[in-house]
Amino acid sequence: xxxxxxxxxxQLGSCVVDVLERNHSLAILGIDYPEIDITDSVSTExxxxxxxxxxxxxxxxxxxxxxxxxxxxxxxMVNGLGPRTVADECRKAxxxxxxxxxxxxxxxxxxxxxxxxxPPSPASAYGRTKLAGEVAVRELLPDMHYLVxxxxxxxxxxxxFVKTMLRLEKERDTVSVVTDxxxxxxxxxxxxxxxGLLFERHPAPGTYHCTNTGEVSWHGFAREIFRLAGADPDRxxxxxxxxxxxxxxxxxxxxxxxxxxxxxxxxxxRPWLEALEAAFADGITAD
Numbered sequence: 413x414x415x416x417x418x419x420x421x422x423q424l425g426s427c428v429v430d431v432l433e434r435n436h437s438l439a440i441l442g443i444d445y446p447e448i449d450i451t452d453s454v455s456t457e458x459x460x461x462x463x464x465x466x467x468x469x470x471x472x473x474x475x476x477x478x479x480x481x482x483x484x485x486x487x488x489m490v491n492g493l494g495p496r497t498v499a500d501e502c503r504k505a506x507x508x509x510x511x512x513x514x515x516x517x518x519x520x521x522x523x524x525x526x527x528x529x530x531p532p533s534p535a536s537a538y539g540r541t542k543l544a545g546e547v548a549v550r551e552l553l554p555d556m557h558y559l560v561x562x563x564x565x566x567x568x569x570x571x572x573f574v575k576t577m578l579r580l581e582k583e584r585d586t587v588s589v590v591t592d593x594x595x596x597x598x599x600x601x602x603x604x605x606x607x608g609l610l611f612e613r614h615p616a617p618g619t620y621h622c623t624n625t626g627e628v629s630w631h632g633f634a635r636e637i638f639r640l641a642g643a644d645p646d647r648x649x650x651x652x653x654x655x656x657x658x659x660x661x662x663x664x665x666x667x668x669x670x671x672x673x674x675x676x677x678x679x680x681x682r683p684w685l686e687a688l689e690a691a692f693a694d695g696i697t698a699d
Contacts, residue, residue, distance in 0.1 A: 416465035417442045419472035423570035427604035450494035460501045469510040477538045478659040484537040492544030499552040508556045515563035517543045520663020528619040528672045536660040559619040563666050567600030577637040578698035588651040591631040595666035596623040599687040615676035621668035624684035640692045
């Protein structure tokens with residue numbers, strides 16, 4: 413089986429390549445911009461023609477959430493047009509597509525975990541562009557796609573909240589973190605391993621939420637990061653979203669449900685704190 417991983421240099425894409433390379437029956441090609449430009453049909457077609465994939469995993473995305481508020485067109489090119497271009501090439505090649513999306517397709521007003529089939533209602537430009545990508549994938553590959561939504565992602569590569577907190581722990585006496593946004597910190601390695609399960613078990617196509625289980629506020633998450641780093645968690649001070657305004661609205665409740673995995677007889681991901689402890693055991697640092 414031949415697997416093309418787009419966005420292989422990123423936080424999740426690099427993990428996906430590492431996990432899939434352990435399976436020696438797979439031929440893996442990891443590729444990133446500028447070797448492929450998913451907003452350009454010619455660039456994408458050349459890569460597909462040269463590799464002839466059976467599966468494609470699209471981890472490429474415009475992830476500058478705040479910048480998207482003032483440059484939604486640029487975000488839409490990567491998050492909306494890009495997935496459409498990739499899905500169209502998959503359709504022509506007869507390849508399955510695993511497309512990575514986000515909790516931002518929901519507005520965060522729920523009080524219980526969002527089911528995989530809950531109606532999307534994005535409240536930000538970033539969320540709107542990611543939803544456009546989801547719509548394109550479903551339209552072009554109705555029976556040959558896995559839509560993988562994740563949230564609060566961190567890993568050994570790239571920039572993320574864990575690394576930021578580890579850096580600030582060294583630089584500041586205290587750090588203020590919001591208490592009124594709840595979600596699921598999610599280890600990129602765990603997402604990659606569950607994407608691997610999709611290959612191994614080949615469940616029904618559709619949407620799967622790939623987040624570590626449980627829920628916590630950003631403040632509670634930061635306290636555990638400090639604790640695991642050997643620092644005093646009380647140095648993490650509480651604040652609110654109103655006191656820490658940002659251009660793009662953040663969902664107040666970003667907890668995703670995992671019923672689809674259970675329905676397909678597959679395991680859900682481990683609890684978020686267990687995953688965070690594993691990330692520290694794996695040697696995560698501020699870089």
